[in-house]
Amino acid sequence: YIVAFKQARRRDDDIAIVNAAINVSFEQKSNIVAEISMAFGGMAPTTVLAPRTSQLMAGQEWSHQLAERVAESLCTELPLAASAPGGMIAYRRALVVSLFFKAYLAISLKLSKSGITSSDALPSEERSGAEIFHTPVLKSAQLFERVCSDQPTCDPIGRPQVHAAALKQATGEAIYTDDIPRMDGEVYLAFVLSTKPRAKITKLDASAALAMEGVHQFFCYKDLTEHENEVGPVFHDEHVFAAGEVHCYGQIVGAIAADN
Structure with missing residues (x-):
């Protein structure tokens, strides 16, 4: 089972404050953790793992009791200095636990649906926490006035104007800094x-x-x-x-x- 979540200031097109990815495998036809890896972003200059907490979970039953122990362990294993760049220290530490708990709920729901655990293993009031938000398809329209037929074509007032770079950006032809090949002697x-x-x-x-x-x-x-x-x-x-x-x-x- 692999799940990944992030928390950002906006739902779409924004850098995560903290994100998490959990990969867990269980012993055959059971909810006993065989192996688990957990990675978190936003808690260090690069992505960090939680090996001690993962080791604690190996061989344990996937349950609320285990989730509580994991929450305590993650707080200890992933500290964040008060001077860490980006601020929001307490919030980011809380997000680590929150994102793990959301992963716990999502995986618990999958175990329940596959018949490995009972249908009431996950309380009804917690099931919504396992749901994933889906962005609806966005629609947009641009409204503009029609200009008089006798208005000179060189007069832009009232006419819709295409952005100078719109076509290149929409077709992928626009060249960005990362698209420029390295030059000799470049530093x-x-x-x-x-x-x-x-x-x-x-x-x-x-x-x-x-x-x-x-x-x-x-x-x-x-x-x-x-x-x-x-x-x-x-x-x-x-x-x-x-x-x-x-x-x-x-x-x-x-x-x-x-x-x-």
Whole structure:
């Protein structure tokens, strides 16, 4: 049995706050866990597994009692530091347990429907938790006025205009950054981010990074004039690189140019 769920700010087309995938196999014609793997996203820089909790579940009966033990184990095995990027620490930790419980309900319902467990093994008030939301087919329409027949064709007022890139994007012909092949001598740029929410910059030492093979250059506010380092959509009150002081966790302090 394989199930996967995610929680995001929107149901469609949005990056998950936390997501989970559970793959479980049972001993033949039973609800005894033979093997299980659980992976979670949004709890670390990369996807993480829960091997200790999975080991705890092996050989156990798939039941509410096991689900409660798993919830406690996941809270211990997947901690999240208070300073973790993205914030919402308590919410994300709660989502780990919530997504597992939803997976538990979904798999329990499948076991019940296949006759492995009794039909009343899953309480009726919990069955809705196993349901998957299906997005209805969306429909849209564009309304516009008809222009007078004597209106010059060069006059766009009132006429529906096709976006300049619409056809290329709809047909897949549009070229995005990832579609552009690598060039000879191309290097990558990676930002150096602040690990402190508020601190003064007393020194920037990139010697260790520059000593590594393939690293070409380190850039910071010293490489720009004061005017060049100022950015902003209307008022130029932000900096490309933090100069003298950082004001938030993750603020850009510098950039490294390297081969890979």
